[in-house]
Amino acid sequence: MRAGSYDSVLALAVGAVLVCAVAALWLSSVRGVVRVLAAQGLALGLVALLLGLHVHDTALVATAGVVVGLKAVVIPTLLRRVAGETHSRETRPLVNVPASLVAAAALSLLAFSTTRDVVRLVPTGAGKLVPVGFATLLLGFFVLVARRKPVFQMVGLLLVDNAVALIAFLITAGVPFLIELGVSLDVLLGVVVLMVLASRLRADYGEVDLDALQELRD
């Protein structure tokens, strides 16, 4: 691949990860958000694949496979099963959509301003894209705190997780493969645990908003 087209395809894939995070902030149906999350997993896998091909790193190409399998297929399927029967929507987010989008713009600016040191240090052109990863991270946090339904909080957590993975790919071309496997396994198990908890909550107490959980406080 020529250098120019490699850079632009990589930038496009990284951009897609960010766009998916913005879309997750904007959509209110569970199905839509889960679809967006799957698309983000695909884009993330593409980033890893491109980087892997570029530096001829087979471990990173293998990682790309793991990422796509896990984040674009397995986890979205699990999430869909949690959301499953109910066509639940986020009807009362703590922050409404227009305000969320304004916040997203502000968070992106913040991401660009805090990551100068990191960009300076990364030797490859991929380093210039690191601020996009941090913007995705902050958007994930925003989803996490602005939504009330368990499924949406899980999506927020996964956005944070994808953002961290994206940053890791961009600045280091991935941590060693063994560690990557351990991390992926932990993430998967974490999602399974959350799923079981969410379905227990629903089985015992019906469709809950998390802010209804206020039994424990001082």
Added chain:
Amino acid sequence: MVLVALLLVPVIGGAVIGLGRWRPVVAWTAVGLNGVGLAGAVALAVRVVSSGPVDGAGGLLRADPLSAFMTVVIGAVALLSSWVGVRWNTEELARGRTTAGRATGYGILVQAFIATMLLAVLAANVGILWVGVEATTIVTTFLVGHRRTRGALEASWKYIMICSVGIALAFLGTVLVYLAAVHAGVPGGHALDWRALVAAAPRMDHGVVRLGFALIVLGYGTKVGLAPSHSWLPDAHSQAPAPVSALMSGVLLTVAFTAILRFKTVADAALGPAFPRALLVTMALLSLAVASSLLITQRDYKRMLAYSSIEHMGLLALGAAAGIPLAIAAVLLHILGHGLTKSVLFLSSGEILAVEGTSEIAGVRALLARRPALGGIFGVGLLALVGLPPFSLFTSELLMARAEFQVGLGWAAALAVGAMVVVFVAVAGHGRRMLLGVPDNPGAGPDGSTGEGTRLPVSATAPLVGGLVACAAIGVLAWPLAPLLRAAARVVSP
């Protein structure tokens, strides 16, 4: 080989419970294995002190004096917790609050919990360290929610959500430190290796290490229960079954804390002590303020113990901020003393909850007169917790304060002492209300039982008394530990 064997002991324990299902003989076998685990940890510590660090699993595991010390703490608290856990589950089964299947699940998860903590402290590689700490969150979530009440489910949801975010930040911080290491010339395959990081630290880029270390302290600090991300802790520790609270409060918090200690060594070498110190002092004072103010108005004795853990984690962070070898040795001694004391207190609080039927401080009266053994253990535990001699917490708090004065953090130490006085008054007040007084109807509990039938058997008091005696013994004669503490302090503060 030794290290893998040490990790395998709780794995075997879990397998035994899984295959044999929950029965007293099976559960006691697992307790025996935990005893073997503790003995193995002590043997490892002796070996590390006498003949240097031990490597294992092709360089992925490594026991330096710090890891060896932490395996001893884990081993001790694990033995206490699983010993009392047998009685806890037997009682729950007798009351029909759990089934044999769920008790089996509980036993497997507790052993897995112990194994993941051992993995985290024995990791030679900061990536494996991360995997271990994250795995502790996953296995403990179900333990927190074990009772399946609304409160327990709420607590476990908050726990995994907040801790997962924290641990994601810690991963990001780890990746940034990795970047700084690669940039400083460490080959990629070794740039997560703890020793390589320490060696390369002086050449690392300041900006990236600063951001990375801040993320790591915030991230792992979430698992430690340091303010501002401590809010999951009182819920999780009060809702979990008592033996699980003992493990979480007694040792899981400090396992996450050793991760901060390890990265602090790297940050100190890369940035100099000022930045890590400022960060840790801020979080320490914030934690002390939160804990002491909320302890005053506390109405629930398990939450009281949980807030006291936040207080002690704040003290540890302040000691770590001082950073000189004396401070680190005191921090480690405090980790052991707090682990023993807090687990004894949580375990006896579970016993109190079982016989009194309430976790409200106001619901428990004249415990000392009605149940002398249980009340006595709980009362002595509280005295140890607020730092009275002869218990080791007194010694370690004194040494930490002295170190803080030596490095010019006297003002912070003075503030900490102020917070400790508030905690002392609050805890002593709550304890006095629960323990002292004259029973309305001598010898009868609120359920009308005479208390005779629920008198603690020796098998239940032995581990509790043993924990307190151990805590007093290391407070009076620290000598068997001194070489280990000195060596471990040198790991953190070379």
